[in-house]
Amino acid sequence: MLLALGAILAIVGWRGFRGTLSRNRFAGVRTRAALRSEETFRLANRVAGLPNLVAGAVAGLAGLATLGLPGTASVLVVGAVGLVGAFGLATAGNVLGARAAAALPEPEPAGCGGCCGGCTVKQSLCGN
Template sequence: MILCAVLVLGGAALLLLGFRGLRGQLPRNRYVGVRTPAAMRSDDAFELANRVAGPAMLAGGAVAVLAGVSLPMLAAAFSVVMVAVIGLVGAFALMTVGGVMGNRAAEALPAPAPTGGCAGCAGGCCGGLQQD
């Protein structure tokens, strides 16, 4: 029964994460979503990475929920273990595929251009260089 709850709750969390990522409603944070260096470099990169990862996250969540819901209906212990393992491995694999795809999309996004101040050398702190 505990395994059923873990699969269903974990799958529901993946479904919510995938849904929010797909819709662009997932704010950049340190805890959930695609959090690779490429995805974390800007809000746009984070949103793109999670939009791309969204469908795989939804599929992983659906696999986990379906596996968790089907466990009580199985009679043989071997079948229970097999469905649980397939649900866990399937959800993890789909989550990983989504993360890789999201990271690749974020890497393809051009790096944000520096704005004024020292990064753009417009604030007079260019190390003694004169600007015209």
């Protein structure tokens, strides 16, 4: 189980870090700010990529270590420590990515050119 979790985290982390993770419903940083645009999604996942990659390595190494341990107690301890470590690293990376996406300004609305820029409804809101 830890090996599979490690592989998934490592793949998502690597693709996020390289900027090749496409916007989707399942993987990566998926906060409202991160999903605003392709740019914010890419930035959030680039920031979260390295911590997620390391979290995958921690989970994978813990999974490999449990294969060679003799007792059930040691397997449970190493597995729990690896799981908590991977979860903590992934959570920290995703928080950093969400903050980076939130720091980017909102994109300009398409179609009317901004407030008072030619759209009748927006002009009436601006007092023109």
